[in-house]
Amino acid sequence: MNLKVAQTLRKIVGEDNVLELLEDILPYTLDASIIYRGVPTCVVRPHSTEEVSEIVKFANEQRIPVIPRGAGTNFVGAVVPSNGGIVIDLTGMNRIIEINPANLTCTVEAGVVHAKLESELAKYGLYWPPDPGSSDACTMGGVIAMNAGGMRALKYGTTRDWVLSLKVVLPNGEVIKTGSKTFKGNAGYDLTRLFVGSEGTLGIITEATLKLRPIPEAENRISAYFDSIEKAGAAVSKIYMAGIVPAAMELMDRGIITAVSKWLGKKFPDMDAYLIVSVDGLRSEVETLSNKVEQVLKESGASQVLRATTKEEFDEIWLIRSEGATALPNITGKMNVTHDVCVPINKLPEAFKTIREICNKYGIPVAIVSHAGDGNVHAIFSVNLQDPEESARAKKAHDEMCRYIIKIGGTISGEHGIGIDKAELLVEEVGPVAMELMRAIKRVFDPNNIMNPGKMGL
Template sequence: MLKQDVRDQLTAIVGEENLLDSQQDLIAYSYDSTPDFQELPDAVIKPRHTEDVSAIMKVLNEEKLPLVPRGNATNLCAGTTPLEGGVVMIFNHMNKLLEIDEENLTATVQPGLITQDLITEVETRGLFYAPDPSSMKISTIGGNINEGSGGLRGLKYGVTRDYVMGLEFVMPNGDIVRTGGKLAKDVAGYDLTRLMIGSEGTLGVLTEATMKLIPKPETKKTMLALYHNLESAGDTVSTIIANKIIPATLEFLDQPTIRVVEDFAQIGLPTDVGAILLIEQDGPPEVVDRDMVKMKEICEQTGAMSADIAATPEEGAALTAARRSALSALARMKPTTILEDATVPRSKVAEMVRAIEEIAEKNNVEICTFGHAGDGNLHPTCMTDARDREEMKRVEQAFEDIFAKAIELGGTITGEHGVGAMKSPYLSWKVGDTGVNVMREIKKAFDPNNIMNPGKMFAKDEKFRVVVEK
């Protein structure tokens, strides 16, 4: 609970109606989409504009009270749970699409804007915002930027990082900083824009962003390729790239995932195949047609049982929607679903998926794998029950083995979900102790009192990805 004088200072800034601290509010903001992490905040605050954020930060910095900025908390790394209490900041009032500039191809947005709303709006103008995290229907742009979100179209179009041209953010001491702008080129000083992207709310509070737009692709086609085994699917991926084709999406589902997705989405996916690739190409019609024909040939040459181009856009959209439903479908199976995003170089995808199968078997846990084969970003997903602490220890061990294997193959512990509290023990596996040291120094430079989202990114003690005992 906040001290009364702190509470008074905060309500003087935002008004009584924008500070929530009833028990039910605190519980509602005590967790995010990540299983097994929960802690009550002291209050939840809703700033109305940047000046509110600045004034709030001055109070919290003075009081050394934690601040956890939170979009819609769809992150899967315990990035927005208020593990050390303090104040959760939500952006219900700062959720506007402020401007679409068709001449400079930019959209200026507030952090609380829903990703899908941005995508939908710009498409009505013939423009395109490419980053499409699976949670885009409810995730916010501010959350996407803080986590450095990816998506299905990452291979061809890049990720959130590649679409942020400028930011406004508030430092822990209340200072307001503006970076970049409607500028395709800007090298004035260190790249604070990209330092903020993926910083998981540990450096400052985003209050505005200028996003890059591109022309909307004229058309899109979708193909479904079925495989007896995942090595053939891996061959297809490599051969497509070797043929200098970069498809818009190149998604992989293993057999267990296919079964669960079909059971959920009911769109007629064959449940007896070893693996599926979902391939999309977009762009000018001539090029899409040419690429699809060539990719169909490649699928067949590399051992696909079949490779069928969707007859209509609706059929294609249904296939993509089924893929996007994978997490929801898997989440129905068991009380607890833990989805990871170990990522490897594209050439190592098949080897990594095989290794995941072996690791699951060794640890006697159930893991389905799907993900973005084109960029090596896999989502091994464990269906378990957090109440079964014995099984959770095995789950923990399995993910530790998966991270170790990803690193061994030249990969990383997280491709698009972030480190958060969940993977902080493993950060040094990827960036080394020297890398972690540098990051800690950067954190101190921004936030000497460590009030910004404490407990995230940097490990406190032992290596436990899943909190086995609290």
């Protein structure tokens, strides 16, 4: 790093908060995508909005790329410094500034870990509905910048539905506040929602005010096995058609069931798919909903329908879901490469079948975990990333899968975002005119293209 850059950054954040040695910056060269790598010039760890503002202002003057980073748990290379530059690690900005039960809101700094916020809110009987599976690690800044979803999205929506206001450092160092602490707001364009899901390409979120809900009084789980994944997919629509909106509907295929069975040494039924339906609300309501779900599952051809009646059963039902991602690489001996697409719910049966066919064609083993209730499918490819030929086949299978998903009216990302991974495919989904509009928006915010360049095709 050149001397002037080093001296300026040290002056802003202090000596200890500028990392330059290779051994220190190594963890910042990759993220959970595993595939993508890039070496930053340095890493800085600010502790206030003012520090972030000064860093960004300086980087903009010097035309140095900046990459805002939370926990690095995204799957699409969204924090990989592919063009070098300054990684801004926001995990040190981790204060919960306010929890306001009377207004059903809280205000947090960007580096607050999702699970930490969840446990603090629980003390007030409150929660923030989006629930990414990476809760123990991911930061609220990362969650907001990726518009993360999770299991409850079918009933409660994604991050975008639960953010009221943001404090953002723009690429020229100016600080703005978007939105307000109110549940309604019609004051001009909705900049809050523009920043949600912008993957660090428009500005750096330093604070967020979030909308909260009281924790539901009760929750229950009902599980079922199916002899075909298509049948399980069809059951999802039937549950809605019976007038039920569950809190979650999670589907795992044979690949996951078998891997967990081998991994834990536990015997599960020899079936093609496993569906978990979770219902929440008032205790009396949950009882009625559970009865109805049980009935619909049986009518949809499920076998071994289990409705939790004890805490042990409630946890046991979740086992295949919670252990799947860990079990798979341990059993296959290959890496999990997780791909995220979303289809109209009525197309789920067809999509499951076609994704398997595409992967078969390219000789890539695939296991499916699906937030089936909102059509979100995670196709987990088992790939030996050391083998360039196998990696190239996996890439072809991925691209063909995405093109098929676009053709049936789906989207190439339900919740994991675009990053580097899907940058080239984005234009195929949104079209050249919308893509150019996105580039134009980016230019308005960031004319020097310093903010996380190369992500989202920008």
